[in-house]
Amino acid sequence: MLRKNWWKILSVVLLSYTFVWGFLGDVPHKPILNETIRNLYFHVAMWFCMMIFFIISVIYSVKYLRTGNHLNDIYALEYGKAGILFGLLGLVTGSIWARYTWGAFWNNDPKQLGAAIALLIYFAYLVLRNSITDLDKQARIGAVYNIFAFAMLFPTIWIIPRMVESLHPGGMGGNNTFNNIDARMRIVFWPAAVPGWALLGVWITNLRIRLKILQEKKLNNA
Numbered sequence: 001m002l003r004k005n006w007w008k009i010l011s012v013v014l015l016s017y018t019f020v021w022g023f024l025g026d027v028p029h030k031p032i033l034n035e036t037i038r039n040l041y042f043h044v045a046m047w048f049c050m051m052i053f054f055i056i057s058v059i060y061s062v063k064y065l066r067t068g069n070h071l072n073d074i075y076a077l078e079y080g081k082a083g084i085l086f087g088l089l090g091l092v093t094g095s096i097w098a099r100y101t102w103g104a105f106w107n108n109d110p111k112q113l114g115a116a117i118a119l120l121i122y123f124a125y126l127v128l129r130n131s132i133t134d135l136d137k138q139a140r141i142g143a144v145y146n147i148f149a150f151a152m153l154f155p156t157i158w159i160i161p162r163m164v165e166s167l168h169p170g171g172m173g174g175n176n177t178f179n180n181i182d183a184r185m186r187i188v189f190w191p192a193a194v195p196g197w198a199l200l201g202v203w204i205t206n207l208r209i210r211l212k213i214l215q216e217k218k219l220n221n222a
Contacts, residue, residue: 008203014196018045021188028182032101039097040185045193046090049201051153053083054122058150061143073139074212076146080125082205086197087119102167111168114156121149121156 022041030037060076063069094112095105106112125145132138161168181189 007199011196011199011203014192015200018188018193018196021192025188026184028184036097036100037181037185039093040181041188041193043090043093043097045189045197046086046093048194049197050083050086050090052198053079053086053201053205054150054153057083058146061146064139064143070135070139071213073143074209076143077129078205078208078212080122080146081208082201084119084122084126085204086201087115087122091115091119098167107167109168110161110164110166111157114161118149118153118156121152125149 018041022038027035027037057076057079060072060079064072064076091112094115098107098109098112099105102109125142128145129138129142132141
């Protein structure tokens with residue numbers, strides 16, 4: 001059991017470390033950010049995990065189009081849902097951060113708008129799939145749309161916000177005090193926060209995949 005579930009135990013350990021150090025550990029005192037800099041362990045980690053799961057999802061969509069294996073479609077769908085979940089968490093934690101650094105939960109900042117548009121595109125992916133009753137057609141069209149949705153992440157989140165004025169550190173004219181985070185935060189963010197959240201997402205997604213497979217087996221045997 002330990003050999004099989006070591007990564008689940010690791011996820012719990014890493015997230016415990018992230019929460020304890022995130023709220024109690026020493027952090028640099030930077031102008032504007034102050035104590036809100038602790039949100040780095042949560043908000044930024046959510047976006048990293050979102051990208052990880054969307055990448056996994058689109059890989060499985062491509063594999064489905066190449067092989068026609070229905071299992072690949074299940075993986076693509078569930079990892080896509082995981083990406084949406086972490087994207088929403090990233091948007092919420094980002095809005096909370098904005099409230100204390102920019103003065104409002106929502107500022108119509110290009111980074112905020114781009115993230116919202118990207119998530120709406122992925123929500124449309126779920127709606128599109130649910131609107132098609134034929135399973136093979138649902139999987140094929142869903143896979144093609146998933147590739148389109150992934151491609152749209154780059155202009156909406158990474159390119160356009162960097163080309164226009166933005167309060168966000170990732171945009172033009174953003175708060176540069178966020179940059180150059182010192183070693184006190186790096187030893188939590190890189191070895192603990194990102195892997196910890198990512199492993200939790202994989203854990204949840206694997207449970208959903210197993211449940212989906214069992215449900216389909218039950219329907220086929222009925």
